[in-house]
Amino acid sequence: MKTLRGIGVVALAATTALTLASCGFSNDGGGGEGGGTSLDLLVPSYSDNTKSLWEGVIEGFEEENPDIDVNLEVQSWDNxxxxxxTKIQGGEAPDIYNGGPFASFAADGLLYPAEEVVSPEVFADFQESFIANEQLEGTTYALPLIASARALFVNNELLEQAGVTEPPTDWDSLLDAATKxxxxxxxxxxYGxxxxxxxxxxEAAVWLLGGGGTFGDESEITIDDPSNLPGAEQIKAMIDAGATQADPGSTDRSPLMDIFVQGKIGMQVGLPPTVGQIEENNPDLDYSIVPIPTRDGSPFTLGVADQLMAFENDGDKQEAITAFFDYFFTGDVYSDWVKAEGFLPTTKSGAETLGGEEALAPFLEVLPDAQFYPTTNAKWSATDxxxxxxxxxxxxxxAEDVLQQIQAQVDAG
Amino acid sequence: MRAEPVGAEAGTRPLRPAARPRSRGREFLQALPWIGPALALIVGVVFFPAGVMFYNSTRDISASGVDRGSAGLSNFAEVFAFPYFWPILGRTIVWVVVVVVVTVVLSLALAQLLDKAFPGRRIVRLAVIVPWASSVVMTTMVVYYGLEPYFGIINTFLVDLGLIQDPEGYGWTRNAGTAFAWSIAVAIFVSLPFTSYTILAGLATVPSEVLEAAKMDGAGPVRTYFGVVLPQLRAAIAVAVLINIINVFNSLPILRVMTGSIPGYDADTVMTMIFKYIQNQHRLDVASALSVVAFVIVILIVAAYLRVVKPMREV
Structure with a gap:
């Protein structure tokens, strides 16, 4: 797209076949308005509060750094x-981006190494296990913003009615309880x-990794791997036994969680924000949160960390970005933000501040056994x-066919 | 656009045959200030994006949007080598043909009804516009939620009637076949207003003398309709069919909402596949290639239609 840069055409959005695959264009744009620096911040919406939370952060930051303007753009996760x-293709990458997989950006050489855009004290405050997950060939490219872990939400009342006394801890007891x-x-x-x-x-990770499988690592994606078969077969066993809701293959997570909240599902894997969701919509639900059952009952959870990363663009905003990250990750600004969104903190100081939160306790407990997606692999986006x-x-x-198809699409991507 | 007749006149009526070749360019230049803005708009929003689409379809673009150089025709090769491509194309044709044919047939009936004078006709005519006036995504979402198991109103209704045995209802939008069928129903619903009104406008042009003459000659209502009214509607139907073919072929939102959560490619059309290439796989280059293919298909369908049916021929 470089040849088309600077034409200054304002692309009008159109959704016809003609333009569906076309991209947006813009002029070089960027900072320099009125002498100060401006930072473009692109973030996803985690909840209805996300926008106002960021606005609060930006207000505080701009007060301390009057010569830096921060422009906030909030998008839904879907988009x-x-x-x-589209922004990258149009040469208009944001300066700071809050997202998931970063490896493909790093591979294209678009990102600042994280250590260049945050002060050493702040960098040292992140939990090592999370930082390790943000590295590509030894260089850290992103800063873990929030973490979440998963656990099994159990409807105590339904299990009791079905005559199940103990929440399941392994696959056999889960299948038995869910069938009942x-x-x-x-x-x-x-089971939802x-x-x-x-x-x-x-859900794939919960089963495949919980059965001793692997998604691969930094250099290789291994979905079509014999170690993933037990998990995939167990999913089929659950479906065939009628232990799940109808049509699991095309049921999305959020709407299904709503059904759990309404008390019509015995067990489903949920996230920290699920606690708040239940409190808000059906506070009378009698439920407990237990570790995810695995093949042999060993502890496991799927950890996910979302990242903040800084795009290099013209390379002239390093200081402003550093100022922003230092401000955001220090003290109450960060812990308040994480707490309001209902996720788990990724900094040591944040964990101390939020350690007393009761709703987060079951999740903080399983966090040490967390396994992550291989997000540092440039092919992870394609895998996902x-x-x-x-x-x-x-x-x-x-099961074999499905795993093979996934592997084939990954290899083609 | 008042300036246009100057050029048009010179182009169609050879008033000054000898001078034409030379003056044509000058007349175009004279007209340019008036048609310029329109031309710029057409170039900017139609030809330029289309050109970029063709260009992108021959590039190798990374998942994060970086152009890595020319890819020749390999994107097209990938589109055609995709094992689900031909089923998807077949489904697209079913989608277009069923939606357009049923829409036109229903619209013919609806237009006939709306053409007759009856008390409350104005309200009925307004009601027919409603699906047109409301957002397609919204209309589809309403149906989608209605079809949800557990809480969907359509599902609950069918359960209460005893037509479905499972108390949580049937997963209409969870299975490729039923989700596709419901999408067709929604597409017909939202296409009806435009088509009905186009045909209604056509009906208004049928002269009453002709109808009277048919009656005098002893033709019954069926004969009158098929022998007299329908041929006169040829132009209106042609417009309705052409625009519907293009619209329906290019329609994304209905299928996107109704079949979005279904795994695999058993409910996809060319449009949703383009969307999946972009949204799921970040293959802007392959998506562009498929868009070019789609573009060519639409042109072919329209050309075939014009050639076989000759809808624009004078009656």
Missing amino acids: LETVIA VSALGNGIAG MPLGSEEAQA AAFKALFGQLQTQP
Whole structure:
């Protein structure tokens, strides 16, 4: 797109076939308005509060740094990755971006190494396990913003009705408990299994990794691996036994969680914000949070960290970005932000501040056993997309075939 | 656009045949200040993006949007080598043909009804516009939520009637076949207003003398309709069909909402596949290539339609 830069055409959005695959254009734009520096901040919306939380942060920051203007843009998670790709293609990458996988940006040489845009004291405050997850060939490219871990939400009342006394800890007891709850009838499902496109990769990780499988590492993606088969087969076993809700292959996570909150699902894997969701919508629900059952009962959780990363663009905003990160990750600014969004902190000081939060306790507890997606692999984005598009076919196709198809799409990407 | 007749006149009526070749360029220049803005707009929002689409389809663009150089025709090769491409193309044709044919047939009936004078006709005519006036995404979402298991109103209704045995309802939008069928229903629903009104406008041009003459000659209502009214509607139907073909072929939101959560490619059309290339796989280059293919297909369909049916021929 470089040849088309500077033409200054304002692309009018149009959704016809002609323009569906075209990209946006813009002039070189950027800072320099009125002598000060301006930072473009592109963030996804975690909740209805996200925008006002960031606005609060920006207000405080601009007060301390009057010569820096921060422009906030909030996008939905659905659109975020398309928006960033379009912006990059149009030569208009934001200066700071809050997103998931960063490896493809780093591979294209678009990012500042994290240590160049944050002071050493702040950098040292991050938990090492999280920083390790942000590295590509030894260089840290992103700063972990928030973390979440998963745990099994159990509807105590339904389990009791079905005659299950203890929440399950391994696959056998889970299948048994879920089958019994499903047998209650009346539209009640034992285990809520969302394999639909929304977050198929998460449910896949819960089962494949929980069965001793692997998604690969920094250099290789291994979905079509024999170690992933037990997990995939167990998903099929759950479906075939009628232990899940109907059509798990195309059920999305969020709507299914709503059904759990309404008390019609026995067990489902949830996140820290689920606690708040239940409190808000159905505070009478009698539930408990237990570790995710695995093949052999060993502790495991799927950890996810979202990152902040800084794009180099013209390379003239390093100081302003450093000022922003230092301000954001220091003291109460950060812990208040994390607390309001209901996630887990990634800094040592943040963990201390929020350690007393009761709702977060079950999750902080399982965090040490967390496994992460191989987000540092440049192919992770393609893997993630392949899971979303194909994993739900487990409902109707043999496990090997589905894993092979996912691997094939990853290798082609 | 008042300046246009100057050029048009010179182009169509050879008033000064000898002088034409030389003066044509000058007349165009004279007209330019008036048609310039329109031309700039057309170039800017139609030809330029289309050109970029063609250009992108031959580039190798990374997942984060960086152009890594020419890719020749390999993007097209990938589009055609995709094992689901032909089923998707077949489904696209089913989608276009079923939606357009059913829409036109229903619209013919609806227009006939709306053409008759009856008390409350104005209200009924207004009601027919409603699906047109409301957002397609919103209309589709309403149906989508209605079809949800557990809380969807359509599902609950069917359960209460005893047509579905499971108390949580059936996963209409969770299975490729039913989700696609419901998408067709929604597409017909939102296409009806435009088509009905186009045909209604056509009906208004049928002279009453002709109808009277048919009656005098002893033609019954069926004969009158098929022998007299329908042929006169040819131009109106042609416009309705052409615009609907293009619209329906290019329609993304309905299928995106109704079939979005279904894994695999069993409910996709060319448009949703383009969207999946962009949204899921970040393959801007392959998506552009498929867009070019789609563009060519639409042109071919329209050309075939014009050639076979000759809808614009004078009656």
